[in-house]
Amino acid sequence: MPSEFELIRKYFERAPREIRPGDRRTRRVALGIGDDAALLRPSAGMELAVSTDLLLEGTHFRAGADARKLGHKALAVNLSDMAAMGAAPRWATLALALPAANEAWLAGFAGGFFALADRFGVELIGGDTTRATPQGAEPGAIVICITILGEVPRSLALFRAGAQPGDDIWVSGELGGAALALTQPGNAAMEKRLEEPEPRVELGERLRGLASAAIDVSDGFAQDLGHILERSGAGAVVEYASLPRPAEVKNIADENLQAGLVLCGGDDYELVFAAPQARRGELAALSAELKLPLSRVGAIQGADARLQVLDGQGKPMRVGHGFDHFAP
Amino acid sequence: MPSEFELIRKYFERAPREIRPGDRRTRRVALGIGDDAALLRPSAGMELAVSTDLLLEGTHFRAGADARKLGHKALAVNLSDMAAMGAAPRWATLALALPAANEAWLAGFAGGFFALADRFGVELIGGDTTRATPQGAEPGAIVICITILGEVPRSLALFRAGAQPGDDIWVSGELGGAALALTQPGNAAMEKRLEEPEPRVELGERLRGLASAAIDVSDGFAQDLGHILERSGAGAVVEYASLPRPAEVKNIADENLQAGLVLCGGDDYELVFAAPQARRGELAALSAELKLPLSRVGAIQGADARLQVLDGQGKPMRVGHGFDHFAP
Numbered sequence: 001m002p003s004e005f006e007l008i009r010k011y012f013e014r015a016p017r018e019i020r021p022g023d024r025r026t027r028r029v030a031l032g033i034g035d036d037a038a039l040l041r042p043s044a045g046m047e048l049a050v051s052t053d054l055l056l057e058g059t060h061f062r063a064g065a066d067a068r069k070l071g072h073k074a075l076a077v078n079l080s081d082m083a084a085m086g087a088a089p090r091w092a093t094l095a096l097a098l099p100a101a102n103e104a105w106l107a108g109f110a111g112g113f114f115a116l117a118d119r120f121g122v123e124l125i126g127g128d129t130t131r132a133t134p135q136g137a138e139p140g141a142i143v144i145c146i147t148i149l150g151e152v153p154r155s156l157a158l159f160r161a162g163a164q165p166g167d168d169i170w171v172s173g174e175l176g177g178a179a180l181a182l183t184q185p186g187n188a189a190m191e192k193r194l195e196e197p198e199p200r201v202e203l204g205e206r207l208r209g210l211a212s213a214a215i216d217v218s219d220g221f222a223q224d225l226g227h228i229l230e231r232s233g234a235g236a237v238v239e240y241a242s243l244p245r246p247a248e249v250k251n252i253a254d255e256n257l258q259a260g261l262v263l264c265g266g267d268d269y270e271l272v273f274a275a276p277q278a279r280r281g282e283l284a285a286l287s288a289e290l291k292l293p294l295s296r297v298g299a300i301q302g303a304d305a306r307l308q309v310l311d312g313q314g315k316p317m318r319v320g321h322g323f324d325h326f327a328p
Numbered sequence: 329m330p331s332e333f334e335l336i337r338k339y340f341e342r343a344p345r346e347i348r349p350g351d352r353r354t355r356r357v358a359l360g361i362g363d364d365a366a367l368l369r370p371s372a373g374m375e376l377a378v379s380t381d382l383l384l385e386g387t388h389f390r391a392g393a394d395a396r397k398l399g400h401k402a403l404a405v406n407l408s409d410m411a412a413m414g415a416a417p418r419w420a421t422l423a424l425a426l427p428a429a430n431e432a433w434l435a436g437f438a439g440g441f442f443a444l445a446d447r448f449g450v451e452l453i454g455g456d457t458t459r460a461t462p463q464g465a466e467p468g469a470i471v472i473c474i475t476i477l478g479e480v481p482r483s484l485a486l487f488r489a490g491a492q493p494g495d496d497i498w499v500s501g502e503l504g505g506a507a508l509a510l511t512q513p514g515n516a517a518m519e520k521r522l523e524e525p526e527p528r529v530e531l532g533e534r535l536r537g538l539a540s541a542a543i544d545v546s547d548g549f550a551q552d553l554g555h556i557l558e559r560s561g562a563g564a565v566v567e568y569a570s571l572p573r574p575a576e577v578k579n580i581a582d583e584n585l586q587a588g589l590v591l592c593g594g595d596d597y598e599l600v601f602a603a604p605q606a607r608r609g610e611l612a613a614l615s616a617e618l619k620l621p622l623s624r625v626g627a628i629q630g631a632d633a634r635l636q637v638l639d640g641q642g643k644p645m646r647v648g649h650g651f652d653h654f655a656p
Contacts, residue, residue: 034559035488036412036543037379037478042370051365052454054423054473058462084364095382095473126380132469134386141460145382145423145473150365160363215364231363 010103011110012094012124038125040091046151049087053077057142067105069195070144071112076199077218078148079120080269083204084216086158087150091125092117094146097132099139120201122148156208160231163213163274167300169236170211170283172200172270172292175221176249176258179265190248197269203294206286207273214273220264225272226307232274235305238298241312259317263309274300338431339438340422340452366453368419374479377415381405385470395433397523398472399440404527405546406476407448408597411532412544414486415478419453420445422474425460427467448529450476484536488559491541491602495628497564498539498611500528500598500620503549504577504586507593518576525597531622534614535601542601548592553600554635560602563633566626569640587645591637602628 042048055074057063075092082089094113098105117124132140181187181194200216207214213232215224221243229236245262252258275283280296287294309317370376383402385391403420410417422441426433445452460468509515509522528544535542541560543552549571557564573590580586603611608624615622637645 036409037377037415037476039413039480039485040376040378041482042376044372048368048370048376049365050368050419050421050454050475050477052421052423052456052473052475054425054456054458054471056425056458056460056462056468056471058465058468059425059458059460081364085367087365091378093378093380093475095380097382097384097387097471126378128380128382130382130384130387132384132387137386140384140386140469143382143384143425143471143473145380145471147378147380147421147475148365149378152367154369157367 011106012127038091038093040125040149043151045154047154047157049082049085049150049152049157050147051078051081051085052145052147053081055144063141066195067108068112071109071114072116072196073112074144074146075113075116075122075148076197076269078146079116079122079199079201080197080216080218082148082150083200083271084158084214085150085152086156086204086208086211086214087152088205089120089122089148089150089201091123091149092146094124094127094144095130096127096145097130097140097143099133099142100131152208158204158207158211158214158273160213160215160228163228163232163234163300164276165234165300165302167212167274167276168280168296169225169238169298169300170273170275171217171221171244171295171297172203173198173268174244174246174249174293175217175268175270176261176265177246178267178269179220179261180246180249180252182267183261187248190246193246194267197267199269200271200292202290203271203286203292206290207271207275210279210282210286211273211275214271217268217270217272218266220266221272222263222307222309228272228274229300229307232300233303235301235303236298236307237301237305238307238309240309240317242295242297244293244295244297339434340455366419366421368453368477371479373482375482375485377410377413377478377480377485378475379406379409379413380473380475381409383472391469394523395436396440399437399442400444400524401440402472402474403441403444403450403476404525404597406474407444407450407527407529408525408544408546410476410478411528411599412486412542413478413480414484414532414536414539414542415480416533417448417450417476417478417529419451419477420474422452422455422472423458424455424473425458425468425471427461427470428459480536486532486535486539486542486601488541488543488556489561491556491560491562491628492604493562493628493630495540495602495604496608496624497553497566497626497628498601498603499545499549499572499623499625500531501526501596502572502574502577502621503545503596503598504589504593505574506595506597507548507589508574508577508580510593510595511589515576518574521574522595525595527597528599528620530618531599531614531620534618535599535603538607538610538614539601539603542599545596545598545600546594548594549600550591550635550637556600556602557628557635560628561631563629563631564626564635565629565633566635566637568637568645570623570625572621572623572625
C-alpha cells in the first residue's frame with residue numbers, strides 16, 4: 001500500500017505549487033504542500049475570510065457516493081461560504097480520512113476537487129491524510145474537512161448583520177431542488193443540484209457594496225434567512241409564491257411537501273441577501289449579466305415582526321419543523 | 329438536546345469575539361464565529377502560515393480519552409506546526425464531530441483548548457460541529473479538525489529545505505517519552521508528554537534567522553529529520569548517544585526498544601533544526617533564556633550521505649521500521 005506521503009504527492013501536490021526560499025517574489029503562495037505549514041502572501045488592503053466545513057460519510061453524504069462528485073461538493077460548500085461573504089476564494093486546505101488507501105477513490109475525488117478549484121483559481125495549499133480504520137476495527141467512515149481562505153477588500157465584506165427595514169429580500173437561482181433529490185431520488189437534474197451544487201462565487205463578489213446582508217442556503221431558506229434576521233435585529237415578510245423553484249418542485253401536488261422543500265430544504269447553496277430598494281435596477285442588470293435569475297421575494301421589517309411567510313391570499317403560513325423554529 | 333447553534337454559542341463563541349460592521353478599527357479579528365466565514369486582518373509585511381490537522385478517535389487517540397487533555401493536544405499539534413515554521417500562531421478554526429451532544433465532553437474539550445490558546449494569544453475564529461452518528465447507526469467516532477493560522481515576517485519563515493552541509497543538527501527537549509507512554513502506560517510524566525505535549529512556539533519564533541531548516545517531531549526523529557534531508561537535498565550523521573531522552577527511556581535495558589523509542593517514537597512535538605556552526609553560542613544563550621535544553625546531535629552532510637546514525641563505537645545503526653525507510 002502506498003504511504004501517506006506518496007499518496008499526498010501523487011494526487012494533491014501539483015507542480016508548480018512548491019517553490020524554494022529565495023524564489024518567491026511573484027507568487028501568491030510562497031510555499032504549499034510539503035512543509036509543516038503553507039505560507040501565503042495576502043494582498044495589501046484585503047481582509048481574509050476563513051471558513052471550515054466538515055463532511056462525514058453517512059451524515060453529509062451516503063456511503064458509496066461518487067468520489068468525483070464528492071470532491072466537487074466538498075469544495076463547493078466552502079466556496080459558497082466565500083460567496084456569502086463577498087470574498088474571492090484563493091486557497092484551501094484539505095484533510096481526508098479514508099478507511100483504506102483507495103487510489104481509484106482518490107483519483108476521482110481529486111479530479112472533482114481540482115476541476116472546481118481551477119474554475120475559481122483556488123490553490124490547494126496543504127492538508128492531512130489519515131487512515132480512518134484503526135487496526136483490527138471495522139472500516140471507519142470517510143471524513144472530509146476543508147478550510148477555505150478568501151480575500152475581500154477592507155470594509156466591503158458581506159455580513160449576516162446589516163439588513164435594514166425596507167430592504168428587499170432576494171434569492172439567486174431556485175430553491176428546493178436539492179432537497180427533492182434527497183427525498184425522491186431518480187431525477188438527474190435535481191440530483192445534480194444536490195451532488196454538484198454551483199457555488200455563487202461571482203454573484204457574491206458583485207454584491208459587495210450592493211447587498212446590505214447575505215447568507216448562503218445550506219440549512220434551508222427559512223432557517224438561513226432567520227440567521228440574517230437574528231444578526232440584523234430585524235424581521236421579514238416573504239411572499240411564498242415569489243420564491244423561485246424548479247418545475248420539478250412546482251409540479252408537486254402535495255402543497256405541504258412542496259412548501260417544505262422550498263422553505264426548509266437545504267443544500268441548494270443559493271444566496272439569500274437583502275438590498276435597498278434603490279438598487280433594484282442594478283440587481284436586474286447584474287442578473288442579466290451573470291445569466292443568473294435573481295428573485296425579489298419579500299422585505300425586511302422591524303425587529304418586532306420576525307419572519308412571516310404569506311400564502312397567495314396574504315395569510316401567514318406555518319410550514320414544517322425548521323420553519324416553526326422561527327414562527328411567532 | 330441543544331441544537332448545533334446553541335452548542336457553538338455556549339462553548340465556543342466567547343465574547344467579545346464578534347463585532348459589527350463599522351466597529352472594526354482596532355481588532356485583528358474583524359468578525360469571528362457566527363457568520364459564513366471569519367474575517368481577519370493580517371498584519372502588514374507578514375506572511376501567513378496555514379496548517380491543518382485531522383485527529384480521529386481510535387486512530388490518533390483512544391476511545392474514552394480525557395476531553396480536556398484532548399482539547400489541549402488537538403491545538404498543541406497545530407501550534408507545533410507553527411513553531412516549526414517560525415510563525416506566531418494567531419487564529420484557529422475548529423471542526424468537531426461528536427457521536428452525540430455531550431455537554432460534559434464539550435466543556436472539558438473547550439477548557440483544554442482555550443487554556444492553551446490563551447497562553448499563546450490564539451483566537452478561535454470559526455468552526456463547524458456535527459453529529460457523528462447517522463440516524464439508526466452505531467455511534468460514530470469523534471473527529472477533530474483544526475486549521476491554524478500564524479504570522480511570520482516576510483522571508484523569515486523556517487522551512488524543511490535550507491539545511492547546508494556542515495550545519496549542526498539540534499533537538500529541543502527530549503525524545504521518546506511520548507512513545508514510551510504509548511507502549512508502556514502508567515508513568516504520569518511520560519503520559520503527560522503524550523497527552524499534553526508542550527508546543528515549542530517561543531523557540532520556533534526565536535529560531536527565525538538562526539536556523540537554516542526546521543521541522544517538528546510528530547512521526548519520529550529519524551523520519552522527520554529525513555524530511556529535512558529530502559527537502560534540503562542533503563544527508564546527515566547523527567550520534568545516537570547525543571540524542572536527548574528522559575531518564576525513563578534511558579533506563580530501559582532493552583537497547584533495541586530504547587533506540588526505537590528515541591529514533592522512531594512519534595508525538596514528542598520537539599523541534600529538530602539545522603543551524604550553522606557559527607551560531608552555537610547564540611543557541612546556547614537561547615536555551616538558557618528559554619530554560620529549554622537544546623542538544624547538538626549531529627551534522628548535515630552532502631546529498632550522497634543520506635542519514636547515518638552512529639552508535640558509541642562510531643558504527644552505523646539500523647533501527648526499526650520507520651528508520652529503515654531512510655537507511656542506505
